[in-house]
Amino acid sequence: MTPGDDRTRTLTIEREFAHPPERVWRALTQSELLAEWIMPNDFRAETGARFAMDAEWGRVEGEVLEVEPQRRLRYTWNGPELRSEVEWTLEPAAEGTRLTLEQTGFRPQDRQAYYGARAGWPRFLKALDALLERIG
Template identity: 50%
Template structure:
């Protein structure tokens, strides 16, 4: 039996400083604009829910390093256990001369979860595009 899990990685250089990006990753009203509705708080151990039109994701904050890294669980419980996704999302911010490299890794996709893996790969690219739009509108 294959127990290897797969990881989605999306990395993009964004022309905004880490502090501004951090706000968009950790303030609920901003998260709602680029990702999903939520009750997020940047505190280790905080449990929160991300809610989209298609359903919801149960999350638990694992690490908070202001301006540098944010990690939380990303658990989507489905009616069919084969579609349950138990994963971890990690954002890493690296300052550059012209802004910040934002790296997102979502680990924990089982080999048979091809649809979830493909959806996440596509979805995070879209979320990053939305995030850039939100950043452009922020003070």
Template identity: 50%
Template sequence: MNEIVTETRSVVVEREIPHPSEKIWRALTQPHLIAEWLMKNDFAPAVGHRFNLRGDWGGALDCEVLAIEPNSLLSYTWNFTHDDPAFDLRSVVTFTLTPTSTGTLLRMEQVGFRPEQKQAYGGARAGWPGFFANLEQVLARID
């Protein structure tokens, strides 16, 4: 019996944000706010809901909500299908919110990058800090 083990890599971004978790949760789960910091979407906060994230680059990600714990955890698939299967990405993004004395520790982990997916991995490593910066701008604007 042959067993195939595929190593995958993860991208993790953590940031302490000076806002309560309830406010950050709204920005993570309300479609009009998600569109402001991440991408256009048809998100709904319900386990099993399938939605798309549409990027300015013309592509779309196929997503499905996997887990929701209001104000503390949100997880969904983050899948990209390409004409060239080598560029297909099957990953999962999980946001964890932990209250702190000055706000909330927001942790994002994207898992599932195969070793040969250097471009997708590099894109995620470069992209998520920018998304977080956008998120912080949105949070500063909303009540």
């Protein structure tokens, strides 16, 4: 089964940030900024780059699949018992940036991971908003 398969679930979250796409992009792609709002990591925004992110609950490993600066970022998001993809889409909005997160590939047996992502991503996005305020 692959991400996007009709037997999988997708989590989609949209948020508007009162910050320009350039600033949001930096926070999504610069390792030191990612570490402040999501997890310590060795991320590089280069197609084909492999990375790891570490949290108390485990490690996420991934590979960058697509990079469209200030528009779109897509990578695999593979954690304990989960194989998925995360895609970020940035669109200019009247007040700043509309950011859409889509995580695909939750299989029926990934129920705990799906509900964990539903609870976790909003907390991460709140931390992202606080970071965006600080980095100016």
